[in-house]
Amino acid sequence: MKLKLTKSQELLNRRKEVVANGVGVFNTTTVQDAKGAIIIDADGRELIDFAGGIGVVNAGHCPEPVVAAIREQAGKYLHTSFNVVTYEPYIELCEELIKILPHGEKTKAMLVSTGAEAVENAIKIARQATKRPAVICYTGAYHGRTMMAMTLTSKVSYKYDCGPFAPEVYRLPFPNFYRYGGTRDEATFVKDELKRLHESALNLVDIKNVAAIILEPIQGEGGFNPVPQKYLEGLRAFCDEHGILLIMDEVQSGFCRTGHWASWQHYGVEPDISTYAKSMGSGLPIAAVVGRAGIMDMAASGSIGGTYIGSPVCCASALATIQYMKDIDLNEQAKIIGHTIMTRLNNLMKNTPQIGDVRGIGAMIAIEFVKNSDPGQPDAEICSKIVKGCSENGLIMLSAGTHKNIIRILSPLVITPQQLDKGMSILEKEIKNAINK
Secondary structure, X not given: OXXXXXXXXXXXXXXXXXXXXXXOOOOOOOOOEEEEOEEEOOXXXXXXXXXXXXXXXXXXEOOHHHHHHHHHHHOOOOOOOOOOOOXXXXXXXXXXXXXXXXXXXXXXXXXXXOHHXXXXXXXXXXXXXXXXXXXXXXXXXXXOOOHXXXXXXXXXXXXXXXXXXXXXXXXXXXXXXXXXXXXXXXXXXXXXXXXHHHHHHHHOOOXXXXXXXXXXXXXXXXXXXXXXXXXXXXXXXXXXXHOOEEEEEOOOOOOOXXXXXXXXXXXXXXXXXXXXXXXXXXOOOOEEEXXXXXXXXXXXXXXXXXXXXXXXXXXXXXXXXXXXXXXXXXXXXHHHHHHHHHHHXXXXXXXXXXXXXXXXXXXXXXXXXXXXOOOXXXXXHHXXXXXXXXXXXXXXXEEEOOOOOEEEEOOOOOOOHHHHHHHHHHHHHHHHHHXXX
């Protein structure tokens, strides 16, 4: 007798038939409805969301003020192209962005649709502003899948057989203290990494040709690796010394995830240009490049942007999202959630040698799994078991890292204490189950 497929299985089978295989499947759950931190799958099963659409729904699934703003704007006009017909939602959103994300004495912004698109435009602006071609990026970086962004992205599996890549891109090791610190203390490690940075002016690229250095202050796909404070300060000084623009990619770390509008505000180190997307619009495709006005205005007319830059509906969604975040003080909520998660994971790590590291800032937290307590022996197999086990038991999780040995937590920041407790209990149980299998 043939077993009847569930609705979720049927949906996944339909996906396999018509969707290109190259579109990733990071988790095999489905959705028919979502609200707050809860997803209801195609079979009516309730799941707690610890993935947040890859960090997109910091304000939760379908926040009511945002849905209302989308409906209202959709009834007025859907598209004119900002290049052709100017509309207020675009201008209003830029005005709001420069208030919460000031860069220097005067700030300007531009809007696009995706994080990768924001990165592409940030690089174009930097090159035009400096009249230099080269860009320096880091190992472990993820900046997107368009051509320049994919070149900047470190993980080989995201760009397999996609070359040739964009020229004049150079890469430095990211200062990942847990993985590469060895027996050194953090201060010595940072000193050595800054020495490597300064040596790059002699052995990596002619420093007079470098337009920008781009990094994620807290790497996303790379494994939620926070850049050391003193390294970022040293990087800022290095850029100033050589007339290089510092670009910070805040696509995953922005909009309350770390307890600030951007993680660079946590560090107190200001970039020249920064990029945003994901939770900025609660799920609608909206992204931004924000920077010092004098730099932003160096881009020639028509050289940045595109047909769908700052869709009016997406702008309305972003404006409502930002206001909602302010109204419920989502930055403070991120700190509370992060403290709860870190406390529980640190307690678990004490008796779990397979957990090599627990790290993060605010509610952007990761767990790294290794073999033999060795940072150089990543354990991807255990992560796969944990993600699968969590999914089967009502919790949506995502892995991360070059070696896929890291579990990242990106729960909506509106998650209730009860939902957070239940989700953490499932995660803790599945970590123990994976270890004992």
